[in-house]
Amino acid sequence: MSVPQPFDPYCKRAAGEIDEIVFGAADQGVSPDAYAAMDGTFNEQTGEFACTGCYIELGMPSSAAGWKAGQLVPQPARI
Numbered sequence: 088m089s090v091p092q093p094f095d096p097y098c099k100r101a102a103g104e105i106d107e108i109v110f111g112a113a114d115q116g117v118s119p120d121a122y123a124a125m126d127g128t129f130n131e132q133t134g135e136f137a138c139t140g141c142y143i144e145l146g147m148p149s150s151a152a153g154w155k156a157g158q159l160v161p162q163p164a165r166i
């Protein structure tokens with residue numbers, strides 16, 4: 088089984104190029120790629136994930152099944 092290399096398609100950076108990932112990985116004693124793969128937004132199919140900044144930019148999407156990077160961003164419900 089091979090997992091695609093984590094990549095943030097929103098700011099177009101690999102895990103190792105994102106400070107928060109690099110610092111978090113060092114803190115946990117894992118590689119930046121492994122750390123990004125633990126992120127809740129990590130999409131195992133495509134390797135995409137969203138860093139915190141991008142996730143906020145996207146409006147902090149969530150879904151019942153758990154939102155993954157690369158998926159459509161659900162629109163906020165209109166009241």
Ligand SMILES: [Zn+2]
Binds near residue numbers: 137140142
């Ligand atoms: Zn990003």
